[in-house]
Amino acid sequence: MKPLLLSQSYCPDATNCSQKYSVRLMQHQQESAHLGEQINQIILNASDDETRLLKIAQILGEAFQVDWCTIVTTDEQNTAQAVGHWCSHDNLTIPQQPLLSSLQQLAVVYAKSPLFVFDDVKTAVPNLIAQLPPEIGAMLGIPLWCEGKIGGVISFGRAQPYHWSEEEQASALAVATSVAIAIAQILQNRLIASLQQQVATSAQYQTLINQITMASRSSLDLDRIFQLALSQTAQTLKVDRGFILTLKYLDPLFKLRQRHKEIPQALAKVVCEWQSCHADLATSHSSINQFSISESSLCQQVLLNFPQPIVINSLEELSQLNCQQETTDIFDVHSWQALAILPLENQGTVLGFFVLQHSCAHLWQEDELALLELVSTQISTTIIQSQTLRQVQSLVEERTAQLQCSLEVQAKLYEKTRQQIDQLRQLNQLKDEFVSTMNHELRTPLTSMSLAIRMLRQPGLPTERQAKYLDILEQQCSQEINLINDLLRLQELESHKALLNVETVNLTTQLEHIACLFVDKWKDKGLAFTVNLPKTSLILQTDAESLHRILHELLTNAGKYSESNSTVKINAQHQNNQIVLQLINYGPGIAAEDVTHIFDKFRRGQGMTQQAIQGTGLGLALVKCLVQHINGAIAVSSNVSQSGSSEICFTLTLPLTLNQAQT
Known part of the structure; x- marks a missing residue:
């Protein structure tokens, strides 16, 4: 692209000089308008914010013939959110972080000025350009305003000192409006994305509360409600560990007295614990089932701080609470750095504590704490309901006589x-x-x-x-x-x-026998059956009837949902002290939302009823229960194969010996 600006020259003839200035002014206006059109096209066509800013920085840098051009968007805290940085050649390297920091400071200092100009940064005010990289010789910057506040800054730079002409400054101001529009759109997109995220988070939180509420209404099993509330809350907030403590006061009248911030004699009991599968720090502390409040300075702090929760974002904040000498290691504060402890209370009485922990530092957000308070209230209500029910039942038994x-x-x-x-x-x-x-x-x-x-x-x-x-x-x-x-x-x-009838089973013989039965059943559908077994026989101690029913149901299921003229495969092998058996068939895939529920009672895949595929939805549920009955495990996967159909694989893991003392 040709240079945007004309250099100034001496004109002895006033009339001729005026004509030349008019020509330059028209060219300046036309080229500024052309740049504005290019920027508008980039705003419409660019796929993301970074690409949009980079392309705008490139066309502006080339148009103004500078060594570099940088566009930065900022938030309300004057923090860089998106950056478009262009250099005229690869050999020119400017550290971005010092540059961005300086641009943000300069935009604030010169907020009331249309632009800021440094012909030679070495002669500029030192405290304003102290952080500028030494590779910068001259700089021209324009604060960009969006909706009454600074939304970003655009800057042009040269490696050597340079005098920025009035025409260059005017041209920069002219294109700044189009850049401000681009930044306004970026900020609007980010605001919309933020609002959408807030709506999604709010919906997720509401779903969690509804689940806990429905569970407390439909079940009297306090342990199940505890587990549901703890696991779902921990997974929703993406924490690494959580547990619920209940308090038992040694003085039963303590709850009836007027308290004055005194620490009661009470025992804390771990009634529910959860830990994420990817947490690789401390192992579960479920062996610490009960401890005295006097052994835990954190629990004492919660009681003294009641009704406010204890919220710790990092180990540094923990030191301010004087809780480093925690006697009980249930909290393991040095391994789990972020911590939130909320009291479970009813009418001023602390019933226990709801605890969530992060393995690394974490800044707890207001919406997270608000959700934790709602969950804590629901748990407290459930505890009171359970206690009330037990008290009523006890009272009725006593008064019946x-x-x-x-x-x-x-x-x-x-x-x-x-x-x-x-x-x-x-x-x-x-x-x-x-x-x-x-x-x-x-x-x-x-x-x-x-x-x-x-x-x-x-x-x-x-x-x-x-x-x-x-x-x-x-x-x-x-x-x-x-x-x-x-x-x-x-x-x-x-x-x-159900009773177990343990006997020695030759799985190899049983698979070969059942294969013959199903080959005849599948003739009309044209299904082939292959069995891949090791040379040595697969022998195990198990319930033969249960194992036969498992294999029969899995093969029946494979026959129903396999494509015509396809192949059903069985692979079996020894692995450690187990036998791993895989049953593979090809047909319609299992939807992702159905995989987690495929073993539920009366659960059938999407469209199976409309396709007139017979079934009650009990077969796989029965398989899952039978597998658990013989101490085994079963899993399912569905992946698209090379032929275009889906490969459905049921993996059955069976122990070589069966412990009859199982519950």
């Missing part, structure tokens, strides 16, 4: 009865929900059976038709019986009432 003694006892018994009725209603509601879930699985076979019965009642029905409808009746009846048997077996496994 004295029912005839007083009307007061009768009134309390009536209240207890009313609560039990409410519980029965809740149980009845759970039963209705279960029946509703089973409705589809039961109605379809019954409808087919009803239709077959009506057809059989028709007079003069041919023998072949009668046999057909009887086959339908038998098939659907068997389907109902199998469904009921599966439900009963599943309930038996989930309640840990």
Whole structure:
């Protein structure tokens, strides 16, 4: 591009000089407008903020024929957010960090001036350009205003001292408006992104609170609610470790007294603990189950600071609390540097503590602490509900023997009865929900059976038709019986009432036998079956019936969802003290959202019902329970293969010996 500016020269003829100045002014206006159009095109077409600023810096640097051009956007704290830096040649290297720091300071100092100019930075005011890199000889800068505040700065520089002409300064001011528009759009994009992030975070927090609320309403299992609240909160806030402590006061009347910031005699008990799988610092301290409050200066600080939480962002802040000599190592403050402890309280009584920790320094945000307060309140409410329920139950048991003694006892018994009725209603509601879930699985076979019965009642029905409808009746009846048997077996496994019949099993022989059965079943679909086994037989001690049912259900599932004329593979091998078996088939992939729920009861993949693929959604749930029953593990993966279809792989891990003392 040709130079934007014309050099000034001596003109003895005033008229001629005026004409030349008019020509230069028109060229200056035209070229400034052309630069503005180029900048506007970059604003519209650039893919991201850094690219946008870099391209603008490049065209401005080339137009002004300078050695470098830098554009910086700043936030309300005058911190650089996005940078576009261009140099005229690769050999010119200017350290960016000192340059950015100086530009931010200069933009603030010269905020009320349209621009700042240094023809020779070595002769400029030292305290303003002290941090400028020595590679800079001259500099021209313009503070950029967006919505009434400084949104950035644009600067031109030369490696040697240089006199910036009035035309160059005017041209820089002219293009600054277009650059300010670009920066305003960048700031607006960042604001929109920030607001979207806030909305997403708020929605995530609300979902967490809803989950805890629903769990506390639908279950009386305090441990399960503790685990849900702790794990979900820790994962939402991306902390590395967390645990819940409950307090038991040695003086039962302490909670009834007027307290004056005194430390009570109490025992703290770890009732729930969570640690992220990637945390590679201290191991779990679950062995420290109980300790005295007098052993923990942190717990004492929380009680003294009640109702405010204790929030520590780093080890340096910890030293200010005088808690370095923590006697109990449950907090392990030297390994977990950031810490938040919130009191669990009800009507001024501390019930326990909700603790979250980061393995490195972390600045706790206001929205994070607000979420922790909401979760702590919900946990406190759940504790009170549980305590109240236990107290009521204890009171009813005590007063039942004295029912005839007083009307007061009768009134309390009536209240207890009313609560039990409410519980029965809740149980009845759970039963209705279960029946509703089973409705589809039961109605379809019954409808087919009803239709077959009506057809059989028709007079003069041919023998072949009668046999057909009887086959339908038998098939659907068997389907109902199998469904009921599966439900009963599943309930038996989930309640840990199923017995183990441990015996020696030759897995190699069993796989070869079951392979023959399924090869015949899959002929119509054109499925091939390959079994890859080691030369030595795979022998293990396990429950043979459970293992056979696991293999049968997995192969049945593979047959349903495999593409026609594809291959089902089984690979098995020894690994340490285990046998690892992989069952692979090719067909429609498993959606990512379905993978985590594929072993849930009545859970089927998306579109399976619409594709008329038969199934109750119990098979894989039964497989998971049976695998756990024999101390094994099962996992599933779904990946796109080279042929374009998906490769679905179930990995079954079985121990060589089975401990019959399992629960």
